[in-house]
Amino acid sequence: DQQVKQNSPSLxxxxxxxxxxxxxxxxxxxxxxxxxxxxxxxxxxFLISISSIKDKNEDGRFTVFLNKSAKHLSLxxxxxxxxxxxVYFCAASAQGGSEKLVFGKGxxxxxNP
Amino acid sequence: GAGVSxxxxxxxxxxxxxxxxxxxxxxxxxxxxxYRQRLGQGLEFLIYFQGNSAPDKSGLxxxxxxxxxxxxxxxxxxxxxxxxxxxxxxxxxxxxxxxxQPQHFGDGTRLSIL
Numbered sequence: 526d527q528q529v530k531q532n533s534p535s536l537x538x539x540x541x542x543x544x545x546x547x548x549x550x551x552x553x554x555x556x557x558x559x560x561x562x563x564x565x566x567x568x569x570x571f572l573i574s575i576s577s578i579k580d581k582n583e584d585g586r587f588t589v590f591l592n593k594s595a596k597h598l599s600l601x602x603x604x605x606x607x608x609x610x611x612v613y614f615c616a617a618s619a620q621g622g623s624e625k626l627v628f629g630k631g632x633x634x635x636x637n638p
Numbered sequence: 639g640a641g642v643s644x645x646x647x648x649x650x651x652x653x654x655x656x657x658x659x660x661x662x663x664x665x666x667x668x669x670x671x672x673y674r675q676r677l678g679q680g681l682e683f684l685i686y687f688q689g690n691s692a693p694d695k696s697g698l699x700x701x702x703x704x705x706x707x708x709x710x711x712x713x714x715x716x717x718x719x720x721x722x723x724x725x726x727x728x729x730x731x732x733x734x735x736x737x738x739q740p741q742h743f744g745d746g747t748r749l750s751i752l
Contacts, residue, residue: 529680559740568642568729568743569681576738614680625671625697626731626741628680 528552529617531629539637544602546632548615551596555617559626560589560600563612572613573600605636640664642744644730650750653722659715659747663732668710671733671741674726681729687713688735717749725751 530549538544546560556577561569575582575589575598582589588601602609612633616626643662651657663670672684683697687707698704702720707713717724727748731741 557738561743566745566748568644568731568745571740571742574738574740616681625683625686625694626673626681627683628673630678630680 526551527629528555529615529627529629531615531632533632534630535633535635537635537637538605540607541604544600544605544609544634544636546600546602546613546615546634548598548600548629549596550598550617550627552617552619552627553596554619555627556620557618558589558591558598559616559618560587561614561616562609563614563631569614602634605634607636607638610634610636642730642732642742644728644744644747646747647745648748648750650752651720652752654719656716656718657720657749659717659728659749661713661715661730661732661744663711663713663730664742666734667732667742668735669733669741670707670713671731672705672713672715673729673731675729675746676726684715684728720749720751722751725749 559574560572562572563569573587591598612631614631615629618624645660670687673681675681685705686694702718705715727746729746731743733741
């Protein structure tokens, strides 16, 4: 039973355009959501997070949107750069992030020059 | 460095052997987590330590898996009588015990069981 789903295994965009990565969840107890970026042979790197009391959080080129009624979140990267090419994992947690993270299977983003 | 440190980075062993993986969390982080990632999959939770509280072992896949942590420092994950399905990358993360604080990951131990 997958509680966090990333339905697109891969995404390819042109440099300078917007990348939109999507994530759906089923557990209504989740109240803290995170995006991690992962390069091969490295651990996941924390990118951005959002608490369930918000619907948007922005950090530079990265914005995360949360739609609680739809149990859906998305990560927007604008403008996309070739260095953004990596696997992006969506993760969710209950108890404000103090509990274990439940991860999606990841979306491989390729940004073409 | 100031990040989560894991050792060894790679481990190859024969089926049936025991292995021990080590994690040094970020200094001051009271919460420590172990996850594993099988090929092509997301990360699976294994076990969680928080200070002196009893660990949350709900993710351990079998009794061959165990983990220890002394205080708020180093943790070791032990797999006894390894099987081929144990082959995975084992990742450790640590975080501050506060709301809305992200977990920070090490680079993992790539375990291969022959």
